[in-house]
Amino acid sequence: MDVVLRFGAPTKSDDDPDPWSTTVRSGTVRRVLAYFRPHIGMAGLFVLVSGLEVATVIASPLLMMELIDNGILKNDLGHVIWMAALTAMLAVLGALFSMWSAYVSARIGEGVTYDLRVQAIDHVRKLPIAFFTRTQTGVLVGRLHTELVMAQQSFGHLLMAATAGVTVVLVLAELVWLSWLVAIVTVVLVPLFVVPWIYVGRVIQKRTGRLMEANAGLGGLLQERFNVQGAMLSKLFGRPDEEMADIRDRSERIRKIGVSIAIWGRLGFTMMALMAAVATALVYGIGGGLVIDGALALGSLVAIATLLVRLFGPITQLSGLQETAQTVLVSFARVFELLDLKPLIQERPDAVGLEKNVAPDIEFDDVKFRYPTANEVSLASLEQLRTKQDRNEVTAEVLRGISFQVKSGTLTALVGPSGAGKSTITHLVSRLYDPNSGAVRIGGHDLKDLTFDSLRAAIGVVSQDAYLFHDTIRENLLYARPTATEDELIEACKGAQIWDLIESLPRGLDTVTGDRGYRMSGGEKQRLAIARLLLKEPSIVVLDEATAHLDSESEAAVQRALKTALRSRTSLVIAHRLSTIREADQILVIDGGGVRERGTHEELLAAGGLYAELYHTQFANPERYAAKPDIEDELEDIEPEPEPVFHIGFGG
Numbered sequence: 001m002d003v004v005l006r007f008g009a010p011t012k013s014d015d016d017p018d019p020w021s022t023t024v025r026s027g028t029v030r031r032v033l034a035y036f037r038p039h040i041g042m043a044g045l046f047v048l049v050s051g052l053e054v055a056t057v058i059a060s061p062l063l064m065m066e067l068i069d070n071g072i073l074k075n076d077l078g079h080v081i082w083m084a085a086l087t088a089m090l091a092v093l094g095a096l097f098s099m100w101s102a103y104v105s106a107r108i109g110e111g112v113t114y115d116l117r118v119q120a121i122d123h124v125r126k127l128p129i130a131f132f133t134r135t136q137t138g139v140l141v142g143r144l145h146t147e148l149v150m151a152q153q154s155f156g157h158l159l160m161a162a163t164a165g166v167t168v169v170l171v172l173a174e175l176v177w178l179s180w181l182v183a184i185v186t187v188v189l190v191p192l193f194v195v196p197w198i199y200v201g202r203v204i205q206k207r208t209g210r211l212m213e214a215n216a217g218l219g220g221l222l223q224e225r226f227n228v229q230g231a232m233l234s235k236l237f238g239r240p241d242e243e244m245a246d247i248r249d250r251s252e253r254i255r256k257i258g259v260s261i262a263i264w265g266r267l268g269f270t271m272m273a274l275m276a277a278v279a280t281a282l283v284y285g286i287g288g289g290l291v292i293d294g295a296l297a298l299g300s301l302v303a304i305a306t307l308l309v310r311l312f313g314p315i316t317q318l319s320g321l322q323e324t325a326q327t328v329l330v331s332f333a334r335v336f337e338l339l340d341l342k343p344l345i346q347e348r349p350d351a352v353g354l355e356k357n358v359a360p361d362i363e364f365d366d367v368k369f370r371y372p373t374a375n376e377v378s379l380a381s382l383e384q385l386r387t388k389q390d391r392n393e394v395t396a397e398v399l400r401g402i403s404f405q406v407k408s409g410t411l412t413a414l415v416g417p418s419g420a421g422k423s424t425i426t427h428l429v430s431r432l433y434d435p436n437s438g439a440v441r442i443g444g445h446d447l448k449d450l451t452f453d454s455l456r457a458a459i460g461v462v463s464q465d466a467y468l469f470h471d472t473i474r475e476n477l478l479y480a481r482p483t484a485t486e487d488e489l490i491e492a493c494k495g496a497q498i499w500d501l502i503e504s505l506p507r508g509l510d511t512v513t514g515d516r517g518y519r520m521s522g523g524e525k526q527r528l529a530i531a532r533l534l535l536k537e538p539s540i541v542v543l544d545e546a547t548a549h550l551d552s553e554s555e556a557a558v559q560r561a562l563k564t565a566l567r568s569r570t571s572l573v574i575a576h577r578l579s580t581i582r583e584a585d586q587i588l589v590i591d592g593g594g595v596r597e598r599g600t601h602e603e604l605l606a607a608g609g610l611y612a613e614l615y616h617t618q619f620a621n622p623e624r625y626a627a628k629p630d631i632e633d634e635l636e637d638i639e640p641e642p643e644p645v646f647h648i649g650f651g652g
């Protein structure tokens with residue numbers, strides 16, 4: 001049976017999707033236990049050490065009893081010293097066992113968390129890009145990190161609670177043995193103490209849940225606002241006063257909850273101390289009478305009072321057991337939910353490698369494609385689309401039976417209106433998505449038959465807004481080929497027309513490119529991405545040309561870099577520049593989910609169709625470009641004017 005449990009959070013009254021509730025499937029407990037199998041030896045050691053720790057707890061009051069009854073009351077100093085020494089030794093032993101059991105329980109808890117974390121991260125890494133396009137990054141990171149840390153902590157409490165359970169049973173048994181009357185009074189007292197304690201615990205837990213939610217909300221907001229692009233948007237469009245008021249409100253809520261948790265926490269401890277004092281007074285009151293009547297030895301009374309104090313700690317640990325177990329179960333279940341999300345794109349067991357160092361041809365054979373629904377690729381709890389209807393909404397077919405070929409070593413330019421499906425075609429070539437029907441082939445192999453590694457090695461992608469890690473230029477380049485030598489790095493940078501710039505920087509290749517490589521201009525970033533591509537030496541290049549105007553120097557440099565990058569490779573370019581389009585062996589005009597026209601620049605102009613129409617409307621003075629000399633000579637001889645980009649109605 002599936003049960004909806006909550007992750008340490010309060011019940012909400014509104015209809016908001018609740019990020020803390022999770023369906024715990026039947027079998028979850030068995031699945032959690034499976035993670036303990038590798039740590040079974042440690043678990044055995046934990047039982048042993050905890051048992052020894054409990055033994056020291058219950059033995060020391062007996063020593064005290066012996067010290068009073070047979071030492072002090074019989075004036076036997078030797079016995080007193082001997083018992084006192086034993087009590088001290090037992091205390092030291094107890095402390096050592098306590099440290100040891102804490103170490104062993106931490107090893108088990110951290111070990112289980114480690115296994116689960118590594119497995120989950122490895123699994124998420126393999127999920128298709130569609131998962132990442134839908135998922136809220138902050139929530140995903142929270143699940144893989146913060147929630148697991150919380151699970152680990154709760155898990156530690158659970159192990160402590162196991163020790164506490166054994167302690168309570170043994171202490172109660174010892175109390176009955178010492179004096180059944182006092183034991184009964186104690187047992188009656190326990191609920192008086194435990195019930196308010198449980199209540200306080202629940203209030204604290206609910207408020208902690210609210211605090212986590214409030215913290216997560218503020219964290220998410222700050223993550224969105226303080227990344228470079230968010231900060232830029234907020235500076236240009238934001239309403240600083242209103243935004244600051246919102247942040248103040250959220251911080252105020254965190255402050256209030258924090259204060260109330262502190263007060264309730266203190267109340268809990270005060271209550272515990274008060275109850276322990278009252279119980280001790282009662283024990284001495286009743287027990288004192290029994291001693292006077294001769295029904296109880298003085299040593300037994302002191303032992304009972306000592307035991308009583310040792311009872312309350314473990315009982316408080318046990319009182320939160322249900323919530324703790326629930327937190328562990330839910331946090332594991334939330335990771336299991338991720339692990340159960342099967343990647344839509346998987347490598348076949350019999351997949352073959354693509355031949356290396358040969359520029360293969362690319363073929364689209366009657367490819368139909370629509371983007372997957374939320375339900376097919378992601379989890380409701382990781383994104384904002386929560387209603388069933390939203391999650392099942394089928395998107396329109398983007399490619400409706402598209403067929404074309406890019407011959408080995410040639411350049412194909414994709415042009416077409418914004419939203420026509422050009423980027424989608426490039427996504428299918430890199431197998432970021434699989435077609436719904438038809439086939440994409442490279443070198444005659446259906447992509448579904450190829451190994452991921454060989455496909456990744458064969459394809460180099462340069463996107464419009466090249467992504468650079470917040471690291472040095474050297475590390476960003478080595479990402480493509482970790483074994484590259486200094487000379488190879490320099491050669492790639494020269495080929496990508498970026499070496500002069502790097503050389504002029506005080507720290508050269510060791511310059512940090514900043515958050516998202518933001519300190520570099522668009523043209524420089526793209527040239528660095530081209531250098532990365534040259535180092536990778538892919539046989540196929542997929543390129544999305546920059547639509548923004550670069551300054552003339554950057555423009556010429558990028559064009560030169562591209563000439564090196566595309567040479568003798570099979571290239572598929574989402575083209576925005578006339579120079580690229582004119583150079584293409586084939587232009588595909590994508591429109592309405594298919595190839596509307598195909599041919600060379602001259603052929604398409606002569607045909608007088610959509611391409612010619614858009615070309616003439618975009619370029620007021622087409623002759624200026626049509627009459628251009630051979631682009632290669634031109635690039636070598638002169639720095640061209642910034643070239644208009646082919647995007648008014650032709651690409652985004």
Ligand SMILES: Nc1ncnc2c1ncn2[C@@H]1O[C@H](COP(=O)(O)OP(=O)(O)OP(=O)(O)O)[C@@H](O)[C@H]1O
Pocket residue numbers: 133371372395398416417418419420421422423424425650651652
């Ligand atoms: N992840 C996605 N999920 C659902 N639909 C998508 C997704 N990505 C793109 N689309 C839709 O698919 C269609 C084709 O998009 P695509 O990005 O391939 O067009 P494009 O021709 O490259 O456009 P542009 O030139 O503006 O970049 C568009 O209608 C777009 O809204």
